Amino acid sequence: MRTLIVDDDPMFLDLLEGSLAERGFEDVVRATSAAQALELIDDGAPFGCFLLDIQMPGTDGIELCAKIRARPRCRRAPIIMLTSSDAEKTMQPAFDAGATDFLNKPLNAAEVEARIRMAFMLVDAIDSETMTFDALEALVNLETSCDEFELSSRFTFSNVKSMRDYFELENKLLKMGPGNFAMSLFSIRIRDFESLTAGLSRTEIMGLIHMVANIISRTTPNRGLHFAYVGYGKFVCVVIVRNPVVTQLLQMRVRDKLAKCLLDYDSPQMREATLDVKSLSNQRIMDIDGALNLLRNEIRKLGSNADQMLPAIEGKAARLFKSMQGHDKSALAPESTR
Secondary structure (H helix, E strand, O other): OOEEEEOOOHHHHHHHHHHHHHOOOOOEEEEOOHHHHHHHHHHOOOOOEEEEEOOOOOOOHHHHHHHHHOOHHHOOOOEEEEEOOOHHHHHHHHHHHOOOEEEEOOOOHHHHHHHHHHHHHHHHHHHHHOHHHHHHHHHHHHOOOOOOOOOOOOOOOOOOOOEOOHHHHHHHHHOOOOOEEEOEEEEEEEOOHHHHHOOOOHHHHHHHHHHHHHHHHHHOOOOOEEEEEEEOOEEEEEEOOOOOOOHHHHHHHHHHHHHHHOOOOOOHHHHOOOEEEEEOOOOOEEEHHHHHHHHHHHOOEEEOOOEEEOOOHHHHHHHHHHHHHOOOHHHHOOHHHO
C-alpha cells in the first residue's frame, strides 16, 4: 500500500517515515506542501492512505483534504489528519472535508499503526453501505449495443472476494478429496428477478447483481466462503466452517444491507429488490459428492417467481426421440436406402 505523508517540516517527515517503515509501511512517499502532494497524486500510482498535517503555509491540510477527496480515485482512501493544536476547533471542518480520523502530535508509533488499520476498517464498513453507485460505475463499460439481458447468463466479478465461477466452485470442492466435511450450503436469490428487472437496462441489472455479490461477500462468514452466480438472480453458496450458518439471521442481514444500498436509488422499481436465503441441507457434516448433488440440483431451478425444476436434458432427449419414432421412419432414412 502506498502512503502519502504531507508536512512542511522535513525533520518531522523523516521521523514519521522511519516510524512507518518499522511498522511495515514501507512504500511511503512524502511531500512538503499541498501543491507537491497534488502533483504526486495526479501524476503517479494511486495512494492507499494519506497522512496530512493540518497547519501548513498556503493551502492547509483541511483544504488539501477536500481537494484529494474531489479526485475520483481518492474517494475511499483513508485520510488521517495530523495536528499539534486544539483538535476540537479543526475536527468538524476536517470531517466535512472528508477526513477519516485524527492524530495529535507528538505521534506514537503504535498508535499511528493502529489508527491507520482502524481507518481501513472504517472505510470498508462505509463501502458496504455506499457500493450502489460504485457498482454501476464499475460496470458501465460492460454495456453493449444489445440492451436485452439474458436471464440465464452466468458471470463472475473478479473484484468480489470469495466469488467464483460455478465450475471453479465445483473444482474447489472436488480438490478437497474423500471424507466428510463440516459445511453449510445455501442459496441467495433476488426475489421476483424476472419481473423486477423487466425494463431495466443491462447495466442496471448487472449493477444489482454486482451489488448483491458484494453484500454476500461482506456479510457471510468470509472464512471458508465460496459462492457463484448461476443465473436467474440466484447465487449458490458454500461455507466450509465448523459453526453452522443460521440462514434466518443471514437473510435478515443481507436484506438490511441491500435496503440501505438501494435507499437513495433513483428507480422505484429497483428499490423493491429484496433477497431470500434458503438452506440446501439440514446436514452439518457431508461428503463432497452429496454437497455437489445438492448444488447441481439447485441450479436446475429457475430463479424467477418460484423455484421450478427444469426437466433434465436426458428426459428432453428421450421425449424428442419418442416423438420422432411416431413419424414416418422412412423420412429419416438416407436417400440411398429408400
